[in-house]
Amino acid sequence: MDGQIVFDDPENLSFRVDRRAYTDDDVAAQEITKIFDRCWLYVGHESEVPELGSYVSRDVGGRPVVMARGSDGVIRVLANSCPHRGALICSQSTGQARSFRCPYHDWTFSNQGDLVGVPLPDGYGPGFRKSDFGLARHRSDSYRGFVFATFDPEQPLTLTEHLAGATEYLDLIADQSEVGMEVIQGAQLHGARANWKLMMENSVDIYHFRALHKRYVSYIESLGTMAPRRRGGFARALGRGHGANELVPAAARPLAYWTPMFPPEVRSRMEATAARFVERFGAERAQRITGANRALMIFPNLMIIDAIGITIRKIDPVSAGQMSITSVALAPQDEDPDIRELRKSHYLTFLGPAGFATPDDIEIIESCQRGYLNRTLRHSDLSRGMAKEVPETTDELPAREFWRQWDRLMHDDDREEGHHLTRRAERQGGQRR
Ligand code: FES
Ligand code: FE
Structure with a gap:
């Protein structure tokens, strides 16, 4: 690949990405051979x-x-x-x-x-x-x-090795049912006139939530179920390009946190479910499984947004300026029918392609892609939170983890040095800045 794309400068708390990464046909072609043909x-x-x-x-x-x-x-x-x-x-x-x-x-x-x-x-x-x-x-x-x-028969990593620290988050999702999780029938196929990496970044970016999704925020506030603006939660780098953020929810969510929106008899069924989770996992983990919102990014093409229901997005490049997205909802197989209905409604009205949120996201990443046509400004900044010991959910740590792995793979050094670098980061508790 010609020239440096990722400028990672921890000394100066600076992390920038050359915007050719989103626009250049040569970069897009190399991503196919170096990332999608191998990972x-x-x-x-x-x-x-x-x-x-x-x-x-x-x-x-x-x-x-x-x-x-x-x-x-x-x-x-x-x-x-x-x-x-x-x-x-x-x-x-x-x-x-x-x-x-x-x-x-x-x-x-x-x-x-x-x-x-x-x-x-x-x-x-x-x-x-x-x-x-x-x-x-x-x-x-x-x-x-x-x-x-x-697609690489020589891929040296097992799946579990590739998933690295992301297994912890997949466990938190899979453990939401005693009998197993299931995709709710029917996938939504859509796309965007933007580079695929913009959707990966956007899906794990909480910084934009209150700014970009104002309509939704004011709607939820009008229902009285949204907590006042606050900060907190944490962002994590999970190794090998994966990242997550996690937050005790400000808005309603399945199990314990949808309770204000339910009639008392449904609420008591939910509370009984929540009590079973405490029995199985202990109070702390049960709270994390049933009560926290999280976004999980698995390099290179999977996003799981576990908030207001669980949305799985498979994101694929079509060309430098075009992507395709397959979106489905995941739910406990044994879900209470009333809760399932609410879950489906939240999926369709918020994270589905025609919901309150996703059209805003698609429009803004297409806007970024158009903005890149003005080549005067060469770089995008992803340094938010680099100065912190424990980055918050609104920080850009997961995106930096994505880009570091992207850079290693594009320079063919993942199998040697990058491998050890990522291992070291994992040993340090995945809190690499
Ligand atoms: Fe001829 Fe498949 S049978 S292309
Ligand atoms: Fe969004």
């Missing part, structure tokens, strides 16, 4: 393929894939491209099938990826073996129900 990438949640033969097809890191639960019960991430001449073997976004038939020449593949049927097979010579023409199976693994894949 562990989020694909989906196990609950999206609950039955034998269930599948979802989607693009991950620009590549069409199918996440399928085979008839043997194993979840695989298969290339959605026919080994014959390349057509998509699955054109439905979701469904259930024992096999996938390529529409071009009718080659048929089992839901485990094996080629099982070829029309007019006598057209091929004696050396033709079906076993040579199965769908490519990408290396995949899951953590607490979250399925990831890597």
Whole structure:
């Protein structure tokens, strides 16, 4: 990559990013080969393929894939491209099938990826073996129900190693149900005319909340369920480009903190649920699981916003100035039906693409992308909170952690020195500035 992009200067409490990182076609092309072709990438949640033969097809890191639960019960991430001449073997976004038939020449593949049927097979010579023409199976693994894949067979890290400190936060989310979490049926696919990294930064940026989402804030204030403006909570770097922030909520939330909005009989059911969490996890962890808001950023393409419901965003680059976003809601499988309704309503009215918040976010990151056209100002500043021992939720520590990993990967030094650097940061409690 030509020239320095990330200017990380802890001595002077300065952290700047060259805006070519968001606009340059060459940077975008290199991100594909150095990040998306190598890293562990989020694909989906196990609950999206609950039955034998269930599948979802989607693009991950620009590549069409199918996440399928085979008839043997194993979840695989298969290339959605026919080994014959390349057509998509699955054109439905979701469904259930024992096999996938390529529409071009009718080659048929089992839901485990094996080629099982070829029309007019006598057209091929004696050396033709079906076993040579199965769908490519990408290396995949899951953590607490979250399925990831890597397109790099040589990727040295296991998924758990890649997730580093982010496992603590995935646990806080997965532990919200005794029987398991599930994606609420239906994904929302949308996009933005902005660089994909702007959405990653935005999703973990609490600094903008009261400024950009004024309409929502004044609406919630009018309901009387929002606490007065306050600071606090904390931001964390979790290693390997992941970050999070966490806050005892100012607004309402499932379980304990939605109580003011419920009639008394629902409230008492919620309190009973909260009491069970205290029994299982102890008061402190139960409070953290059921009562804190958090945003979790998993490098490079996953955001989980666990506030007013749980939103999972898979973010993918399309080009330097365009991204695609897949957005779903996650919930406890055994959720009280009244709470589920409220959760769905909050998802749709706040974090969904047509909610109170997301259109503001899309509009502002598209505005940033347009602002970069004025090349007089070369850098964006992400230094907020660098002077603090424990950065707050409104600080930009998670974004800095993202950019440090981005910089290591773009310079190919993650596997050597960067590896050790990140390890050291983790040992220091993930509080690296
Ligand atoms: Fe799939 Fe020919 S391209 S069968
Ligand atoms: Fe926002």
